[in-house]
Amino acid sequence: MVNGSVAYALQDSSMQEIEVAESPVKYCTVTLSDVISRGKRLEASVFDVEAKHARAAVENSKYPVTMVGGTNGLTISYVCGRFKRIWVEKSDLPIFQPSSITDIYPTPDGYISHKTQTNIDALRVHAGQVLMTCSGTIGKLSFVSKTLDNLIFSHDLLRINAKKPIDAGYVYAYLKSAIGNKILLTNSYGAVITHIEPEHLATVPIPDAPEEIKKRINNLIVASYTLRDESNALIDEATALLKEELHFPDIHDFNVALYKKDADVDTFSVKLSKTAGRVDASYHVPIVNAIVEHMKEYAAEVTTVGDKRISKEIILPGRFKRVYVEEGYGRVFIGGKQIHELDPVNKKYLSLVHHGDRISKQLELHEGMTLITCSGTIGKVTLVGKHWENWTANQHIIRVIPASKDVAGYLSVFLASEYGYPLITHYTYGSVVDEIDDNHVSSIPFPILKNAEVQQRINTLALQANEKRYEAYKLEQQALRIVDKEVIFAK
Numbered sequence: 001m002v003n004g005s006v007a008y009a010l011q012d013s014s015m016q017e018i019e020v021a022e023s024p025v026k027y028c029t030v031t032l033s034d035v036i037s038r039g040k041r042l043e044a045s046v047f048d049v050e051a052k053h054a055r056a057a058v059e060n061s062k063y064p065v066t067m068v069g070g071t072n073g074l075t076i077s078y079v080c081g082r083f084k085r086i087w088v089e090k091s092d093l094p095i096f097q098p099s100s101i102t103d104i105y106p107t108p109d110g111y112i113s114h115k116t117q118t119n120i121d122a123l124r125v126h127a128g129q130v131l132m133t134c135s136g137t138i139g140k141l142s143f144v145s146k147t148l149d150n151l152i153f154s155h156d157l158l159r160i161n162a163k164k165p166i167d168a169g170y171v172y173a174y175l176k177s178a179i180g181n182k183i184l185l186t187n188s189y190g191a192v193i194t195h196i197e198p199e200h201l202a203t204v205p206i207p208d209a210p211e212e213i214k215k216r217i218n219n220l221i222v223a224s225y226t227l228r229d230e231s232n233a234l235i236d237e238a239t240a241l242l243k244e245e246l247h248f249p250d251i252h253d254f255n256v257a258l259y260k261k262d263a264d265v266d267t268f269s270v271k272l273s274k275t276a277g278r279v280d281a282s283y284h285v286p287i288v289n290a291i292v293e294h295m296k297e298y299a300a301e302v303t304t305v306g307d308k309r310i311s312k313e314i315i316l317p318g319r320f321k322r323v324y325v326e327e328g329y330g331r332v333f334i335g336g337k338q339i340h341e342l343d344p345v346n347k348k349y350l351s352l353v354h355h356g357d358r359i360s361k362q363l364e365l366h367e368g369m370t371l372i373t374c375s376g377t378i379g380k381v382t383l384v385g386k387h388w389e390n391w392t393a394n395q396h397i398i399r400v401i402p403a404s405k406d407v408a409g410y411l412s413v414f415l416a417s418e419y420g421y422p423l424i425t426h427y428t429y430g431s432v433v434d435e436i437d438d439n440h441v442s443s444i445p446f447p448i449l450k451n452a453e454v455q456q457r458i459n460t461l462a463l464q465a466n467e468k469r470y471e472a473y474k475l476e477q478q479a480l481r482i483v484d485k486e487v488i489f490a491k
Contacts, residue, residue, distance in 0.1 A: 051186035075130070087112060090111055093152060099137070104228055123153060129160060130175070131159060158196060243417075304444060309403055336394070339380055363394075368408040371393065378424065382412070423444050
């Protein structure tokens with residue numbers, strides 16, 4: 001019995017030993033004053049070795065060093081005062097959260113009333129500013145162009161104004177670089193900080209590069225954000241064409257069949273034959289039927305996303321234990337929170353050795369795929385661009401592989417619209433964490449337009465928008481390379 005047991009067999013079998021390459025030892029020198037300033041702590045973990053190396057790289061730069069902020073620095077920055085929001089269902093004052101600044105096309109968190117007791121105009125951001133998250137996940141950056149100009153953001157966002165216009169893009173690129181961002185997120189002793197105040201920027205060193213270099217970097221960043229603006233305009237045009245062709249009213253103007261319109265909450269009745277085995281009210285919200293019936297009236301046909309004319313395959317990866325590696329040793333790995341970003345921050349890298357088969361079959365992203373978040377926050381949609389080719393994403397994102405390039409953009413535009421969103425989210429289930437699966441996505445109603453030329457135009461606009469975003473990505477990467485090669489590590 002013992003010899004036949006699994007435990008004995010495992011003990012007796014020869015175990016294959018996995019060799020794990022040791023990471024190189026990270027070290028630096030620490031002055032006695034630094035040790036005293038850090039509470040006389042001697043543990044290496046108290047000091048961020050990479051941050052100290054980053055500061056040393058800047059101090060040894062070819063160019064003189066100044067500060068990002070402060071009296072003699074390149075910028076002036078400020079945060080707005082706290083205030084109590086008065087929320088309303090709809091107004092002309094949409095307000096955005098700081099976490100959305102890295103999204104290519106941010107959406108408002110909600111709407112506030114004119115009765116809100118604060119200087120609302122002071123909350124607006126303006127073209128040419130650099131924005132930075134200063135609490136929560138700190139150090140995320142954006143550059144204000146046409147898309148963000150004059151929008152209202154909450155108080156806990158650092159607004160950075162360059163003293164000279166050409167310094168705006170330069171400061172943005174420097175703070176986004178690996179060296180600049182590492183310095184930004186630590187103090188002068190190398191300790192990680194949890195909140196950024198305007199005063200902190202007066203302690204962040206930056207090489208004072210020649211104006212010719214600053215101008216090149218600034219022009220690249222401005223051009224990159226201009227392309228993002230143009231891509232957003234193309235998406236707006238595509239969405240407007242979809243709305244016009246299907247004669248969609250505003251999403252709030254649909255005549256939904258409520259059981260008691262004067263009730264405090266939305267109430268409605270559902271026939272037993274229509275329950276589809278679901279007794280959760282969110283599955284049967286009337287807006288879904290209203291949208292579907294409307295599409296049946298104005299579309300040539302209402303099929304589903306799983307129709308082979310629309311998609312080749314819908315992939316929901318299985319759960320797995322991840323093995324991360326250093327940059328350069330694995331595939332870029334992103335999550336659902338990052339899919340609306342051009343160049344996702346806080347990227348991780350997935351081991352090819354441990355996950356090679358799963359990467360090729362389930363996790364890999366390819367240009368033209370539509371991604372849909374399916375766990376936690378449901379229904380975020382994006383179209384994979386060329387610069388994400390062969391990146392990977394986690395199992396909380398469903399991949400829809402389009403039947404062809406002729407439908408890839410149209411599919412993404414419809415699902416990302418305010419009319420596609422309820423059709424996705426009404427499938428949500430789960431008592432703790434919201435979920436949908438690939439079968440649900442396959443069943444999402446999908447309209448084929450009567451006018452094939454309009455449908456193709458929508459598709460083309462979406463693909464053109466993605467191409468502009470790819471070009472925007474390349475320009476920003478070019479600016480970051482100049483910061484590294486011609487400024488920080490210039491000989």
